[in-house]
Amino acid sequence: MRRKPSRPLRVGLTGGIGSGKSTVGQMLAALGACLIDADQISREVTGPQGAAMAAIRSTFGAEYVDACGALDRARMRQLAFSQPQARARLExxxxxxxxxxxxxxxxQALAAGAGLIVHDIPLLAESGPSGPWARRLDAVVVVDCLAETQIERVMRRSGLAREQVQGIIASQASRSARRALADVVLANEADGTLQQLQAEVRQMARWFGL
Known part of the structure; x- marks a missing residue:
């Protein structure tokens, strides 16, 4: 761990696919943190008539908007994976x-008296040092494991082929890039237990004053 932040009110939680980031987020929520899920918000702003849809329509065309006025996720996913510049525009x-x-x-959570806000941000490292989260967070927590651990977990839970999972991992920020952002790194390897991870999360929560 780096030096303890003086006011750790807003913490960014990130990790690669299959790292266990969402599990850690739920553990922190169970300990009393307010968990704000960036993926959920992303689904809202790209849902029917969501706040992002006018810009998406004008940037990519009506064919990327479905009949309900939401993002056509399958079509956009294919474009974003094949054209990095399109992905950058979407982001x-x-x-x-x-x-x-x-x-x-x-x-709203702070006004209600929350002691710790945890922002679950899968693409925190991808947003870069000058991205929208750079000045918003007091600390960053990275849930970390080997790429092989990620692959095995995602294959087991989703049924995707190894090559597909490897492609997803390759499209995300590197492990070293995520770790470079971290104030706290939580190791969540395949040989660890849920109880060990819970103990690490409780220790971290106390460090943050929860």
């Missing part, structure tokens, strides 16, 4: 909206 639309909505929910 440029969605990420600032997710951050702004996260701000609003965090302020």
């Amino acid at each position: 440029g639309i969605i990420h600032p909206l997710v951050a702004a909505h996260g701000d609003s929910r965090a302020q």
Whole structure:
């Protein structure tokens, strides 16, 4: 761990696919943290008539909007994986909206007396040092494991082929890039137990004053 933040009110939680990030988030919520899920907000702003949809339509065309007025996720996923510049444009639309909505929910939670706000942000490392989260967070927690552990977990839970999982991992920030952001690194390897992870999370929560 680095030096303890003086006011750890807003913590970014991130990790690669299959790392166990969502499990850690639920553990922190069970300990009393307010958990704000960036993926959930992203689904809201790209849902029917969501806040991102006008910009998505004008940037990518009506064919990327489904009959309900929501993002056609399958079509956009294919475009984003085949054209990195398209993915960057999409993230440029969605990420600032997710951050702004996260701000609003965090302020509501703080006003209600929350002691710790945890922002579950899968693509925190991808947003870069000057991205929308850079000045919003007091600390960053990275849930970390070997790539092989990620592959085995995702294959087991989703039924995807190894090559598909490897492609997803390759499209995300590298393990070293995520770790470089971290104030806290939680190891969650295949040989660890849920009880060991819970103990690490409880220790971290106390460090954050929860």
